[in-house]
Amino acid sequence: MTSPLLSLSGVSRHFGALKAVDDVSLDVPAGARHALIGPNGAGKSTLFKLITGSMPVTAGTLTLAGQDLTGRSEPQRARRGISQTLQHSSLFLSQTVEDNVLLAAQRRHGSRHSLLPRRQAAARDRVGGLLVDVGLEDRAGTPVASLSHGERRQLEVAVALACEPQLLLLDEPAAGMSPAESGRLVRLLRSLPASVTLVIVEHDLDVVFALADAVTVLHLGRVLLTGTPDEVRASPAVQEAYLGTGRENLFLDGPSSTAGTPGTSVRTEVV
Amino acid sequence: MSDVAIVPAAESAPPPASPGRPPGRGPRRVVPAVLALLILLVLAAVPLFVDPFGTSTLSRVLVFALFAVSLDLLVGVTGLPSLGHAAYFGVGAYTAGLISLHVTSEGVVPVLAAAGAGAVAAATTGWLAVRSSGVFFLMLTLAIGELVFQLAQSLSSVTGGSNGLFGIPAVRVGGAALTLPGYVYWFVLVVAVLGFGMMWLISRSPFGAVLRGIRDNEPRMRSLGYSPFRYKLAAFVLAGGFAGLAGGLFAAQVRLVTPSEAGTAASSLVLLAVILGGAGTLWGPVLGAAVVVWVRDALGPNLDGHGPLVLGLVFVIAVYVLPRGFAGLAGLRARRTGPTGPTGGTA
Amino acid sequence: MAGWFDANLVSILNGFAIGSLLFILAVGLSIVFGMMDVLNLAHGALYLVGSYLAVTFAAGEPSWGGFLTALGIAALAGLIAGGALSGMTEPLARRPILDQALLTLGVSLVVAEVLSIIYGNDVFSISPPPGLDGSVAVAGNAYPTYRLALIGVGLVLAVIVFVVVERTSVGALVRASVADRDMVSAMGIDNRKVKVAVLAIGSMLATVAGVLGGPVYGARPGLDDTILILALVVVVIGGLGSVKGALIGALVIGQVESLGRALLPDLASFILFGTLALVLVLRPRGLFGPRKLAGT
Known part of the structure; x- marks a missing residue:
C-alpha cells in the first residue's frame, strides 16, 4: 500500500460557532478520481478552499505526497503541484x-x-x-x-x-456546460494520465459517476461516507442525509434516471 | 482590484499585437516599427529646425513622458494607481543634481545614479505600499510622496531647502559641457528613448505578462503559483528606477531641483498624463505628457501662470469623457484586431 | 518622568489641539469613504477654503462676529460643496471607485488654483476671536487660550458624533451602511439621498475645520495637501469608516506631529511614516478597520 497523495487529518474550519468543515479526515491515493458530493451547505466549497490554501484551516493537518502543507500559502501549494478550477470562472478577461x-x-x-x-x-x-x-x-x-x-x-x-499538477481540484467543472461540452470534458478528464490525481466537486451526477472511482459524501461539514460509487448509491445513511431535501430516490434510481425529476432542481438541491 | 477584472476587453485598447509574441513576425509588426523609426528620425531632427525655446520645451516633454511611462508600468500594466510617484522622480533629480555638483557631471554617471537611487527609494517604501491595494495603495503612495517632499524641504543643508538645489553644472559628454539646448535635447532624447525601449521590452516580457495577470485577476495568479507581492514589489522598484532616471534627466536639463518636483501636485500631474493618454498602453501616456507639458509650459504663461487651473479642469473632464484616455479613442477603431493587454481599471 | 512631562507639556497640549482638529477632518473623510466608497481627495482643498474664508471674514480687528460669520459661511459652503461633489460623482457610481477618487483629485487641483488666484501666494495668519487670543498658565507654562478651546471643541464634537452614530437611528443607518450597503438599499432607503447628506456633512466638517484651524495653521498654498495627507494617515491608521478609529488615529497623529517635531525635528516626517508603517504591518486594515476591505 503506497502512501496517499493527498491526506487530510482532522481538518476543520470554524466561522465562529458554525463548523463549516468539522474534523474531516480523508486519504486520496495517487492516480485516484475522487468525487466530493453532498447537499447544500455540506462544506464542499470550504473544504476545497482549505485544500488549495486560499483559506487557512482552524485545526488539522494536510499533506501532499508526505509533505506537510498546512502552513503553506496558496502560491506555495500551487508550486508543489496543487492546481484548481473554480466554481465561477476566474480568468484574465482582457x-x-x-x-x-x-x-x-x-x-x-x-x-x-x-x-x-x-x-x-x-x-x-x-x-x-x-x-x-x-x-x-x-x-x-x-x-x-x-x-x-x-x-x-x-x-x-x-x-x-x-x-x-500532481493534484487537480475541480470545483463544478461542468456547471453550465451543454451536454456535448460536458461529454467532451468527461472524455478529456478520463484521458488524463494517472500521474494527475483528480478531486472533483460536481453536482452533475452523470459526470460524477462517469469519472469517479471513489466518492466522499459530506454532510453538515462532516464525512458521511467514503466508498465506491456503488456503495454510495446503496448506502442508507446517504439517503438519510438527502431525505431532508426530498430527493430520496435520487441514488436509488441511478444516475441516468435523474432526468425523471426536473433536472435543474435536482442539481441545485444535490450540490 | 476586482474592478479591473470586469473591464470588458472590448473596451480596452489593443496594442498592435499580443504581448509576449515573439517580435519580428508578420506585417502587423512592420508598420509600427516603421512608424516608430520615422518618429525617432523626426524627433532627432528637431533641434535643426525648431528654435531653442521649442527645443527645450520638447526636452521637458521627453523627460515628463519618460516619467509618465514609468508610472504607466505601475498604473496601467500592474494595476497599482500611485499618487506618490513623483517621490522617486524627486529622489532621482536630487541625486543627479548632487552628484553633478559634488562628484562629476559626466553624462551617464548622474543619470544612472539617479535611476539607482529611485529604485532604492522605491524598494524601501514600496514593500509597505504594495502590501495594500485599491484606495489604500493610493493613500499610502500619497503619504510617501509627501514624506519625500517634506524631507527635501527640511534637509536644507543637503537639498537647499525650499530654495531648491541650484547651480547644477551642465551635463558633460566625453568631457565637453553641453550648454546649447540642442545638445541637451539630444542627450535627453538618447537616454529617454533607451528608457522607453527598456520599459516596452519589460511590458512584452513574460514578467510583464505576469504583471498584467495580477492586474486582471490577482487571486487567480495566486492559485497558479505566483506570489503577487514579489512581482508587484519588483514592478514598483522598476517603475521607481525609471522615474529616477527621468528625474536625473530633469536635473541635467533644467539644472534646478526644488522640493515641488517630488510633491503631490507633481504626482497628480503625471497621473493625469497617464489617465489622459490611456493607462496600460505605454504610448498613450507619452501623448498625455505632451499635452500636460504643453498646457503648463507653453500655454501657462499666456494664462497668467494659471496653467494648473486648466490642467485641473482637463483632469475633471478626462475622468468623465475619456475613461480609457486617448488610447481608448484609438481603440474604438482598432477594437477588432484582438485586444490584449490594455488599460487597468484606473482611467 | 515628571520633569520630562513638564518640559514637554506645551508640545503635548499642542498635540491634543492638532489631534482635535484632525479628528474633525478625518471623521468626515472616514465616514464618507466607509459609507459611500468615495475617497474624497478634495477634503484638504475644502479645509483650505475654510481657512481662506476665515482670512476674509475674520481679518482686521479680531471679533466674534467675524469669526462666527466665517464659521457660518464656511459651514454653508461645505454643505453646498458636498452636495455638488455628490452630484459630480454620481455619473461615476458604476465605474471603479478609483475614478471617483481621481475626480475629487481634479476638483482639488481646480479649487486650490482658484484660491491661489483669489488670495495669491501669500502666507496669512489668522487671529483668534477676542477673549481666546491671550494665553493662560498651564502648570507654569503660558499656553494659547485658543488652542485649549480647540481641544474643548474637538472633545465636544467627538462626543456629539459618538452619540449620533452610536445612539440615534441616523447613526444606526450610518453603521449599517458601513457594514453592508446593499442591505441598506434593499431596505428601501434611497442611497443617493444618503450619499448627498453624508458628503454634505463630511465636507462641512472639512470647511469648519478650516476656520477652526485658521488661528493655528494660518492659510497658504500647499496647506491643502499637508492637511489632506495628515487626515488620510489618521483614517488609514484608525480604519476606514470607524469613528472610534478616527478619534484614536487623530490623537496619535496629533502627538506624533507635535511631540515628534519638538523632540526630533529632523525626523518628524520619518516618525509620521514610521507610525503609519508600524500600524499597517500589525493591522493591515487599521486599528478599528472593517474585517473585509470595502471596495477593493
Whole structure:
C-alpha cells in the first residue's frame, strides 16, 4: 500500500460557532478520481478552499505526497503541484485564450522572471497542445471576454492543466456546460494520465459517476461516507442525509434516471 | 482590484499585437516599427529646425513622458494607481543634481545614479505600499510622496531647502559641457528613448505578462503559483528606477531641483498624463505628457501662470469623457484586431 | 518622568489641539469613504477654503462676529460643496471607485488654483476671536487660550458624533451602511439621498475645520495637501469608516506631529511614516478597520 497523495487529518474550519468543515479526515491515493458530493451547505466549497490554501484551516493537518502543507500559502501549494478550477470562472478577461494558458504554462517552463520578450517555444507548444485537448484550438487568439460560458469552463481546465499538477481540484467543472461540452470534458478528464490525481466537486451526477472511482459524501461539514460509487448509491445513511431535501430516490434510481425529476432542481438541491 | 477584472476587453485598447509574441513576425509588426523609426528620425531632427525655446520645451516633454511611462508600468500594466510617484522622480533629480555638483557631471554617471537611487527609494517604501491595494495603495503612495517632499524641504543643508538645489553644472559628454539646448535635447532624447525601449521590452516580457495577470485577476495568479507581492514589489522598484532616471534627466536639463518636483501636485500631474493618454498602453501616456507639458509650459504663461487651473479642469473632464484616455479613442477603431493587454481599471 | 512631562507639556497640549482638529477632518473623510466608497481627495482643498474664508471674514480687528460669520459661511459652503461633489460623482457610481477618487483629485487641483488666484501666494495668519487670543498658565507654562478651546471643541464634537452614530437611528443607518450597503438599499432607503447628506456633512466638517484651524495653521498654498495627507494617515491608521478609529488615529497623529517635531525635528516626517508603517504591518486594515476591505 503506497502512501496517499493527498491526506487530510482532522481538518476543520470554524466561522465562529458554525463548523463549516468539522474534523474531516480523508486519504486520496495517487492516480485516484475522487468525487466530493453532498447537499447544500455540506462544506464542499470550504473544504476545497482549505485544500488549495486560499483559506487557512482552524485545526488539522494536510499533506501532499508526505509533505506537510498546512502552513503553506496558496502560491506555495500551487508550486508543489496543487492546481484548481473554480466554481465561477476566474480568468484574465482582457487577454486572449492563448495568453491565459501561457500565464500558467510559463511558470513551469522557467522564463517567468525574464524581463525581455521571449519566444517561450516550449511553453507555447504545451499551450497549443492543451488548447487542442480542450477543444479551443480555433479560439487561441480570441479575447476571453468574448468566449461563451462553456468555452470559459473549458479554458479553465486548460489553465489548470498547464500548471502540470500532481493534484487537480475541480470545483463544478461542468456547471453550465451543454451536454456535448460536458461529454467532451468527461472524455478529456478520463484521458488524463494517472500521474494527475483528480478531486472533483460536481453536482452533475452523470459526470460524477462517469469519472469517479471513489466518492466522499459530506454532510453538515462532516464525512458521511467514503466508498465506491456503488456503495454510495446503496448506502442508507446517504439517503438519510438527502431525505431532508426530498430527493430520496435520487441514488436509488441511478444516475441516468435523474432526468425523471426536473433536472435543474435536482442539481441545485444535490450540490 | 476586482474592478479591473470586469473591464470588458472590448473596451480596452489593443496594442498592435499580443504581448509576449515573439517580435519580428508578420506585417502587423512592420508598420509600427516603421512608424516608430520615422518618429525617432523626426524627433532627432528637431533641434535643426525648431528654435531653442521649442527645443527645450520638447526636452521637458521627453523627460515628463519618460516619467509618465514609468508610472504607466505601475498604473496601467500592474494595476497599482500611485499618487506618490513623483517621490522617486524627486529622489532621482536630487541625486543627479548632487552628484553633478559634488562628484562629476559626466553624462551617464548622474543619470544612472539617479535611476539607482529611485529604485532604492522605491524598494524601501514600496514593500509597505504594495502590501495594500485599491484606495489604500493610493493613500499610502500619497503619504510617501509627501514624506519625500517634506524631507527635501527640511534637509536644507543637503537639498537647499525650499530654495531648491541650484547651480547644477551642465551635463558633460566625453568631457565637453553641453550648454546649447540642442545638445541637451539630444542627450535627453538618447537616454529617454533607451528608457522607453527598456520599459516596452519589460511590458512584452513574460514578467510583464505576469504583471498584467495580477492586474486582471490577482487571486487567480495566486492559485497558479505566483506570489503577487514579489512581482508587484519588483514592478514598483522598476517603475521607481525609471522615474529616477527621468528625474536625473530633469536635473541635467533644467539644472534646478526644488522640493515641488517630488510633491503631490507633481504626482497628480503625471497621473493625469497617464489617465489622459490611456493607462496600460505605454504610448498613450507619452501623448498625455505632451499635452500636460504643453498646457503648463507653453500655454501657462499666456494664462497668467494659471496653467494648473486648466490642467485641473482637463483632469475633471478626462475622468468623465475619456475613461480609457486617448488610447481608448484609438481603440474604438482598432477594437477588432484582438485586444490584449490594455488599460487597468484606473482611467 | 515628571520633569520630562513638564518640559514637554506645551508640545503635548499642542498635540491634543492638532489631534482635535484632525479628528474633525478625518471623521468626515472616514465616514464618507466607509459609507459611500468615495475617497474624497478634495477634503484638504475644502479645509483650505475654510481657512481662506476665515482670512476674509475674520481679518482686521479680531471679533466674534467675524469669526462666527466665517464659521457660518464656511459651514454653508461645505454643505453646498458636498452636495455638488455628490452630484459630480454620481455619473461615476458604476465605474471603479478609483475614478471617483481621481475626480475629487481634479476638483482639488481646480479649487486650490482658484484660491491661489483669489488670495495669491501669500502666507496669512489668522487671529483668534477676542477673549481666546491671550494665553493662560498651564502648570507654569503660558499656553494659547485658543488652542485649549480647540481641544474643548474637538472633545465636544467627538462626543456629539459618538452619540449620533452610536445612539440615534441616523447613526444606526450610518453603521449599517458601513457594514453592508446593499442591505441598506434593499431596505428601501434611497442611497443617493444618503450619499448627498453624508458628503454634505463630511465636507462641512472639512470647511469648519478650516476656520477652526485658521488661528493655528494660518492659510497658504500647499496647506491643502499637508492637511489632506495628515487626515488620510489618521483614517488609514484608525480604519476606514470607524469613528472610534478616527478619534484614536487623530490623537496619535496629533502627538506624533507635535511631540515628534519638538523632540526630533529632523525626523518628524520619518516618525509620521514610521507610525503609519508600524500600524499597517500589525493591522493591515487599521486599528478599528472593517474585517473585509470595502471596495477593493
